[in-house]
Amino acid sequence: xxxxxxxxxxxxxxxxxxxxxxxxxxxxxxxxxxxxxxxxxxxxxxxxxxxxxxxxxxxxxxxxxxxxxxxxxxxxxxxxxxxxxxxxxxxxxxxxxxxxxxxxxxxxxxxxxxxxxxxxxxxxxxxxxxxxxxxxxxxxxxxxxxxxxxxxxxxxxxxxxxxxxxxxxxxxxxxxxxxxxxxxxxxxxxxxxxxxxxxxxxxxxxxxxxxxxxxxxxxxxxxxxxxxxxxxxxxxxxxxxxxxxxxxxxxxxxxxxxxxxxxxxxxxxxxxxxxxxxxxxxxxxxxxxxxxxxxxxxxxxxxxxxxxxxxxxxxxxxxxxxxxxxxxxxxxxxxxxxxxxxxxxxxxxxxxxxxxxxxxxxxxxxxxxxxxxxxxxxxxxxxxxxxxxxxxxxxxxxxxxxxxxxxxxxxxxxxxxxxxxxxxxx
Amino acid sequence: xxxxxxxxxxxxxxxxxxxxxxxxxxxxxxxxxxxxxxxxxxxxxxxxxxxxxxxxxxxxxxxxxxxxxxxxxxxxxxxxxxxxxxxxxxxxxxxxxxxxxxxxxxxxxxxxxxxxxxxxxxxxxxxxxxxxxxxxxxxxxxxxxxxxxxxxxxxxxxxxxxxxxxxxxxxxxxxxxxxxxxxxxxxxxxxxxxxxxxxxxxxxxxxxxxxxxxxxxxxxxxxxxxxxxxxxxxxxxxxxxxxxxxxxxxxxxxxxxxxxxxxxxxxxxxxxxxxxxxxxxxxxxxxxxxxxxxxxxxxxxxxxxxxxxxxxxxxxxxxxxxxxxxxxxxxxxxxxxxxxxxxxxxxxxxxxxxxxxxxxxxxxxxxxxxxxxxxxxxxxxxxxxxxxxxxxxxxxxxxxxxxxxxxxxxxxxxxxxxxxxxxxxxxxxxxxxxxxxxxxxxxxxxxxxxxxxxxxxxxxxxxxxxxxxxxxxxxxxxxxxxxxxxxxxxxxx
Numbered sequence: 072x073x074x075x076x077x078x079x080x081x082x083x084x085x086x087x088x089x090x091x092x093x094x095x096x097x098x099x100x101x102x103x104x105x106x107x108x109x110x111x112x113x114x115x116x117x118x119x120x121x122x123x124x125x126x127x128x129x130x131x132x133x134x135x136x137x138x139x140x141x142x143x144x145x146x147x148x149x150x151x152x153x154x155x156x157x158x159x160x161x162x163x164x165x166x167x168x169x170x171x172x173x174x175x176x177x178x179x180x181x182x183x184x185x186x187x188x189x190x191x192x193x194x195x196x197x198x199x200x201x202x203x204x205x206x207x208x209x210x211x212x213x214x215x216x217x218x219x220x221x222x223x224x225x226x227x228x229x230x231x232x233x234x235x236x237x238x239x240x241x242x243x244x245x246x247x248x249x250x251x252x253x254x255x256x257x258x259x260x261x262x263x264x265x266x267x268x269x270x271x272x273x274x275x276x277x278x279x280x281x282x283x284x285x286x287x288x289x290x291x292x293x294x295x296x297x298x299x300x301x302x303x304x305x306x307x308x309x310x311x312x313x314x315x316x317x318x319x320x321x322x323x324x325x326x327x328x329x330x331x332x333x334x335x336x337x338x339x340x341x342x343x344x345x346x347x348x349x350x351x352x353x354x355x356x357x358x359x360x361x362x363x364x365x366x367x368x369x370x371x372x373x374x375x376x377x378x379x380x381x382x383x384x385x386x387x388x389x390x391x392x393x394x395x396x397x398x399x400x401x402x403x404x405x406x407x408x409x410x411x412x413x414x415x416x417x418x419x420x421x422x423x424x425x426x427x428x429x430x431x432x433x434x435x436x437x438x439x440x441x442x443x444x445x446x447x448x449x450x451x452x453x454x455x456x457x458x459x460x461x462x463x464x465x466x467x468x469x470x471x472x473x474x475x476x477x478x479x480x481x482x483x484x485x486x487x488x489x490x491x492x493x494x495x496x497x
Numbered sequence: 498x499x500x501x502x503x504x505x506x507x508x509x510x511x512x513x514x515x516x517x518x519x520x521x522x523x524x525x526x527x528x529x530x531x532x533x534x535x536x537x538x539x540x541x542x543x544x545x546x547x548x549x550x551x552x553x554x555x556x557x558x559x560x561x562x563x564x565x566x567x568x569x570x571x572x573x574x575x576x577x578x579x580x581x582x583x584x585x586x587x588x589x590x591x592x593x594x595x596x597x598x599x600x601x602x603x604x605x606x607x608x609x610x611x612x613x614x615x616x617x618x619x620x621x622x623x624x625x626x627x628x629x630x631x632x633x634x635x636x637x638x639x640x641x642x643x644x645x646x647x648x649x650x651x652x653x654x655x656x657x658x659x660x661x662x663x664x665x666x667x668x669x670x671x672x673x674x675x676x677x678x679x680x681x682x683x684x685x686x687x688x689x690x691x692x693x694x695x696x697x698x699x700x701x702x703x704x705x706x707x708x709x710x711x712x713x714x715x716x717x718x719x720x721x722x723x724x725x726x727x728x729x730x731x732x733x734x735x736x737x738x739x740x741x742x743x744x745x746x747x748x749x750x751x752x753x754x755x756x757x758x759x760x761x762x763x764x765x766x767x768x769x770x771x772x773x774x775x776x777x778x779x780x781x782x783x784x785x786x787x788x789x790x791x792x793x794x795x796x797x798x799x800x801x802x803x804x805x806x807x808x809x810x811x812x813x814x815x816x817x818x819x820x821x822x823x824x825x826x827x828x829x830x831x832x833x834x835x836x837x838x839x840x841x842x843x844x845x846x847x848x849x850x851x852x853x854x855x856x857x858x859x860x861x862x863x864x865x866x867x868x869x870x871x872x873x874x875x876x877x878x879x880x881x882x883x884x885x886x887x888x889x890x891x892x893x894x895x896x897x898x899x900x901x902x903x904x905x906x907x908x909x910x911x912x913x914x915x916x917x918x919x920x921x922x923x924x925x926x927x928x929x930x931x932x933x934x935x936x937x938x939x940x941x942x943x944x945x946x947x948x949x950x951x952x953x954x955x956x957x958x959x960x961x962x963x964x965x966x967x968x969x970x971x972x973x974x975x976x977x978x979x980x981x982x983x984x985x986x987x988x989x990x
Contacts, residue, residue, distance in 0.1 A: 144521070152575075251985050251988055253983070307990065309989070309990070310601060310604050459521075485521045
């Protein structure tokens with residue numbers, strides 16, 4: 072029963088990074104349909120992208136949406152001729168936004184959002200060549216964000232949100248033991264939390280133009296008491312057995328456990344959006360999203376007891392700040408909206424730092440979407456297609472134990488995301 | 498009806514399109530056997546290293562981990578054929594028997610022979626269960642280059658005998674010629690020096706006037722004379738390339754760097770606090786250097802030249818009646834002598850290498866050569882490989898390698914310079930990102946006999962062959978990912 076519950080939780084929150092690094096930019100189906108642009112629009116779904124934008128809502132509203140991500144990664148090692156694939160877990164990141172207007176002319180908006188802006192879920196086929204780097208990872212982060220926005224006048228709105236993040240990480244891989252060609256199973260499992268905030272300004276110089284600037288702080292996802300488990304360790308005698316016992320703490324019956332702490336930065340993002348309504352039916356959006364990836368310097372786990380001679384396992388990442396540029400449009404025919412857009416997502420992952428959990432590369436995304444209005448109800452659907460450039464990881468960086476951060480070879484990823492959302496304004 | 502089926506087709510097509518759009522189309526890392534190679538029938542020619550010999554024996558698991566089998570696995574990726582080996586059956590999987598670590602005595606491994614499930618059919622002659630059926634691994638443990646044109650070897654070597662119909666006399670050159678390879682590897686010649694090295698250059702029992710240490714007639718235990726080696730090499734390579742087969746030839750690594758030669762001196766030093774022991778005269782018993790020298794002269798040896806004060810610890814027989822003080826940097830105790838040397842009552846700790854008490858000494862009447870208080874106690878020739886022997890081996894190895902390279906070059910074959918490669922591995926503690934070292938047991942490269950390789954070592958060798966083949970024949974045969982597969986070294990209990 073417990074297992075079933077866990078599985079269900081997993082289904083609901085497992086994510087797959089569809090944007091660069093392990094970012095997931097899928098917090099509004101309408102925006103996704105327009106190439107993830109439109110952060111300056113008065114849309115309840117923008118509470119996360121730009122909290123000021125909801126200040127321009129006439130009153131309040133709610134929006135829920137779910138995305139289903141189908142992703143495939145293939146890998147061909149430099150040494151060898153095989154092509155290895157990830158299994159195809161379908162993940163379903165979701166969002167939920169609500170805003171309520173109050174005060175004079177309902178200039179104040181109080182909102183609440185639950186979103187999943189970072190995450191990753193990858194499972195490689197059994198026995199793949201990079202199994203000592205990663206067999207599977209599940210990284211989840213759910214942000215709960217109360218928001219307050221205030222429309223100062225017809226031109227200007229400001230907004231701010233507080234973010235509480237709760238998440239989890241589960242990482243599984245094989246560890247090659249230096250004796251008898253044996254592999255042990257390693258699993259790191261922990262719960263994480265952290266806090267952050269966002270802040271935005273949206274400016275409407277004229278009715279047809281909206282310009283918004285928003286900053287979302289970094290959240291350090293802290294794992295305080297994770298569990299590291301190493302199992303299937305052979306029972307050896309003499310110095311070989313002593314050496315295993317010295318390398319794996321609390322070893323008993325082939326299993327070693329210790330606790331660990333870790334900290335993963337969920338980087339800050341600066342979003343600048345502009346929307347232009349050329350006539351009653353046409354809206355154009357241009358968005359730029361600057362992600363401060365450079366705070367992701369390494370993935371480090373600090374063990375309570377030394378594992379393989381050290382309490383530290385630190386794998387360098389050295390990500391670089393990246394800017395995503397996107398354009399999108401919406402065309403309305405009565406109650407029907409047609410949307411399209413695209414963006415270019417340059418990878419934050421430097422050469423040599425491609426890992427099996429984030430085999431990232433420059434990506435071009437294209438999207439299309441539909442919306443249908445029934446009174447105060449909007450139904451939105453979108454499809455997003457991303458094609459990551461084929462990328463080869465050579466001169467692989469080494470971690471603090473001189474092991475490569477990932478296998479050397481060529482990766483190719485494609486991702487398709489179908490999204491469905493409903494919103495209601497009141 | 499028709500409408501519905503069109504609709505279904507349309508749905509199916511849409512579904513397929515959606516899935517296809519999501520499937521990345523990654524082509525595998527380019528691989529190719531090159532334009533000139535044909536791996537339809539790959540045949541491996543060589544000695545124990547080629548057969549997969551390890552841990553002092555040939556057994557099924559070791560055969561499966563032979564470097565030719567590793568190679569054949571990679572050749573298969575570029576269209577190579579099957580590679581049948583003369584595997585011992587599952588019921589006789591321990592083949593000739595081999596050494597394994599059964600337990601630990603403190604930090605010392607207890608190494609014992611495996612004596613069950615053997616394929617030995619005659620314990621006296623060492624005859625082994627016959628292999629019938631196809632066989633592409635023609636590695637014969639013990640085979641020397643000088644023997645390839647000698648038909649009688651087929652019956653004298655049990656590993657060769659088992660591959661042939663009963664009572665067949667056949668030259669190895671004919672044996673490999675009949676296999677008719679499209680591609681071959683050849684790593685032969687190690688035993689033309691190894692037998693001399695593992696017996697510490699001791700001539701006991703094989704001395705024929707003028708035939709030691711270098712023999713012009715191919716006497717076992719000697720070093721093959723270079724002209725003889727050269728002629729045999731030509732015969733073999735000519736036979737292998739007679740039908741136009743391409744191939745790779747490996748040179749002979751330096752025998753003086755293997756754990757069989759390099760393990761005991763450091764162990765003796767380690768047991769003495771990290772310093773190779775020295776001896777100080779006069780001894781605690783009051784025996785003087787002059788008296789010790791006299792004991793050697795009384796026994797018919799030359800004086801080892803002990804002097805008052807600190808002397809090198811051990812005296813060994815350098816050949817015949819010549820003894821010499823050992824220099825642990827250039828004279829090596831062999832692994833085969835470890836038990837003798839470390840024996841607490843008769844080994845180094847009890848005066849081996851210096852003098853031992855004379856049991857028939859009569860203090861009441863200390864007169865006459867036979868009645869001296871101590872006896873010379875030199876270390877036997879066959880457990881020491883000394884500086885001169887190393888030099889003799891290196892000279893011969895160098896000459897053999899010159900021949901192997903030129904014979905390969907003339908035929909345009911790939912050359913695997915195993916001599917240089919092993920020196921590199923030992924110097925760098927690894928190669929191609931795979932960590933190994935030449936330490937006995939723990940190094941991962943050499944098996945428990947200190948001469949032959951572990952599966953990890955053989956996989957490394959296979960990669961060196963691939964690299965040479967890729968370069969010579971402009972091929973792109975993928976290397977074995979030794980680290981990812983975590984191929985084993987020595988097995989620990």
